[in-house]
Amino acid sequence: xxxxxxxxKGGTGKTTIATSLALTLASDRPVLFLDxxxxxxNAHLLLKSSFNQRKDATLLVPVIDESRxxxxxxxxxxxxxxxxxxxxxxxxxxxxxxxxxxxxxxxCAWGAIREVPRGLGILESGNxxxxxxxxxxxxxxGEALAVPVIRQLKASTPARPGETTIIDAPPGTSCPVVEAxxxxxYVILVTEPTPFGLHDLKLAYELTRELGLPAGVxxxxxxxxxQRVDDFCQHVGLPVLLHIPMDRAIAVGIAQGIPLTTLKPDxxxxxxxLLLTIAGVRP
Amino acid sequence: xxxxxxVTAPKPGAAFATRFGRAPAFVIIDTNTDDRQTVANPxxxxxxxxxxxxxxxxxxxxxxxxxxxxxxxKASDVLRPSGLRLYRAASGxxxxxxxxxxxxxxxxxxxx
Numbered sequence: 529x530x531x532x533x534x535x536x537k538g539g540t541g542k543t544t545i546a547t548s549l550a551l552t553l554a555s556d557r558p559v560l561f562l563d564x565x566x567x568x569x570n571a572h573l574l575l576k577s578s579f580n581q582r583k584d585a586t587l588l589v590p591v592i593d594e595s596r597x598x599x600x601x602x603x604x605x606x607x608x609x610x611x612x613x614x615x616x617x618x619x620x621x622x623x624x625x626x627x628x629x630x631x632x633x634x635x636c637a638w639g640a641i642r643e644v645p646r647g648l649g650i651l652e653s654g655n656x657x658x659x660x661x662x663x664x665x666x667x668x669x670g671e672a673l674a675v676p677v678i679r680q681l682k683a684s685t686p687a688r689p690g691e692t693t694i695i696d697a698p699p700g701t702s703c704p705v706v707e708a709x710x711x712x713x714y715v716i717l718v719t720e721p722t723p724f725g726l727h728d729l730k731l732a733y734e735l736t737r738e739l740g741l742p743a744g745v746x747x748x749x750x751x752x753x754x755q756r757v758d759d760f761c762q763h764v765g766l767p768v769l770l771h772i773p774m775d776r777a778i779a780v781g782i783a784q785g786i787p788l789t790t791l792k793p794d795x796x797x798x799x800x801x802l803l804l805t806i807a808g809v810r811p
Numbered sequence: 812x813x814x815x816x817x818v819t820a821p822k823p824g825a826a827f828a829t830r831f832g833r834a835p836a837f838v839i840i841d842t843n844t845d846d847r848q849t850v851a852n853p854x855x856x857x858x859x860x861x862x863x864x865x866x867x868x869x870x871x872x873x874x875x876x877x878x879x880x881x882x883x884x885k886a887s888d889v890l891r892p893s894g895l896r897l898y899r900a901a902s903g904x905x906x907x908x909x910x911x912x913x914x915x916x917x918x919x920x921x922x923x
Contacts, residue, residue, distance in 0.1 A: 604867060610860025613867040615893045622885060625860045 529807055530693040532712035534736075536728025538699035540718045541748040541772070546696040547574040548788040549716075552799040554658045558691040561656075564708035565698045566649060566665035566677045574787045577662040579654035583684070585665060585677040586645035587628035592619045596640035603632035603641060628676065649677045653685055661691070674704040682711070701728075701735045709736070714806050715743040716769065721753035726760060733766060744769040744806060769802045812842045814912065815869050816905050817879040821851040827903055829880025832862030838905050839872055842913065847905075862886030870895065878908050882920060 533546040543565070550561045563569040571577070590603070590612065597619055604612040604619070611625035612632060623646050633641040648671055653663040663685035665677045678698075687693045697708035709715055715736050719729040729745065736743040745761050750771040761768050772778070772788075772795075781791035789796050817834030818825040828834035835855050840847045850872070854864035862882070866889035869877060876896045890897060897920040900908055911917050 604864075608858075610854070610857055610864045613863050613889045615867065615870050615889060617892060620863075620889055620892075622860065622863060622888075625863070625885075 529714075530687070530695065530712045531714050531716060531803075531806070532695040532697050532709050532741075533716045533718060534697035534705060534709060534732060535699055535718045536701055536730070536732035537719060537725050540699075540720050540725060541746075542699070542718050543571050543574065543696055544748070544778075544782055544788050545716060545718050545746055546694050547571055548795060548799055549803065550575065550660050550694045551658055551787055551789050552796050553692055553694070553803065554656075554660045558688065559660045560685065560687050560691045560693045561660050561662045562681060562685060562693060562695045563662070563664040564678045564681060564695055564704075566667040566674050566681070566704070567698060569664045569666055569696075571696050572662065572664060573785045574782070575656040575658070575660060575662060576785075577654055577656050577660075577664070579652035579662070579664070581653045583651050584645075584647050585649045585651050585680045587626065587648055587673065587676050588630065588643035589623040589626040589628060589646045590621055590632045590641045591644050592621060593640045593642065594618060596638045598638045598640070600637065602635050602637065606631045606635045624672065627673070648673055651677070651681050651684055661685075661688075674698065675707045678704055678707040682707075701731045705732075705735065706739065709739055709741060712741055715741050716746055716806075717743055717766075718746045718748055719757055720749045721747055721751075721755070721757045723753070723756075725753070726757050729757060730760065733764065742806075746770045746772065746802075748772045749774040767805075769805060770798060812876060813872070813874045814840045814842060814876045814878065814909060815872070815874040816840070816877075816908055817852075818849065818905065821849055823849055825849065827880070827900070827905070827908065829901070831877070831879040831882045831886050832865045833857075834865070834879065837865075837869065839869075839874060840905070840909055842909065860885065863889055866890045876912065878912060878917065887920065 533542045553559045563571040601614040604614045611622045613620040649667040665681035698704045719725040744767040751774045815837045817828040819828045821836035854861040862885045866886045870893050878898045898917040
């Protein structure tokens with residue numbers, strides 16, 4: 529079973545929820561936690577992860593052998609990302625534009641294109657004191673391509689038999705989120721009861737529908753806004769799994785790296801119930 | 812000399828466009844014959860790398876100088892090594908811009 533925790537709006541509490549779910553489950557079953565928020569992975573701060581394995585996330589990008597190049601222009605023509613430009617003097621490569629599809633090398637009639645790995649970020653894996661197996665992707669600063677890092681993180685850390693996977697997704701509804709949600713059995717959308725929270729929840733809900741994934745909502749910081757998120761969920765038939773009231777003590781605790789379920793053990797049975805509700809998982 | 816000017820539509824009389832890579836079209840003027848043609852920019856709606864593709868397109872058209880409002884760094888990286896001269900302007904009609912270029916009244920984009 530793979531449960532992804534996502535949100536449209538950032539800062540709604542995805543990591544708070546994902547880590548609490550993982551810790552609740554981990555008391556009696558094996559859990560794999562994937563921090564797919566590769567632009568700002570931070571679940572390790574709450575899970576107290578220790579990483580003992582590290583490898584590079586890379587993308588194959590073209591290098592032109594000018595002595596073989598026939599200047600035919602085919603490579604630039606087939607590139608869907610405009611990462612190549614054929615000028616009279618030479619072929620220019622813009623590696624930061626390349627998505628690593630390999631079309632240029634495949635279509636080069638001159639055998640002038642070699643593909644070399646370009647580092648995008650790093651993948652780390654290890655364990656937590658609660659016995660959760662963890663893996664985390666970290667995108668290099670200034671790098672735009674989060675998707676291959678997320679894809680390689682998921683591929684390099686497959687779930688073992690019997691393991692429940694919790695995915696902490698990036699915020700938003702763009703390609704990195706799609707990549708993080710791919711293959712999930714259920715998506716928990718975390719939001720807050722504000723106009724921004726509602727607006728971005730609608731987008732995230734549309735995304736789960738587009739992907740054909742069942743979803744439910746957790747309304748965090750309940751009480752700071754109005755009823756409109758609840759009303760929307762009721763209107764479209766999106767189950768509200770849990771309300772977490774606005775509580776300064778939770779904010780203070782999370783800021784100190786204390787998981788919600790440690791800070792407020794009363795939430796453990798609520799998360800257990802939630803897990804039962806969403807997929808018949810029996811923690 | 813062949814000059815390309817970025818414009819807002821692929822039709823005669825279109826207004827000057829202040830962005831290079833995503834300009835909807837270019838007017839290409841041969842100052843020797845005064846022959847001019849308006850061509851759609853194949854990169855106008857590119858997902859990314861519009862400047863790169865637009866630059867490559869103009870090089871293939873045999874253009875020697877380009878007038879636009881702004882050139883991105885990647886467009887410059889393609890255009891300049893191929894010997895094209897880049898000029899920046901804030902506004903103007905195509906006729907006006909050609910006249911100003913020929914009089915030496917336009918700012919050339921200097922080496923970075």
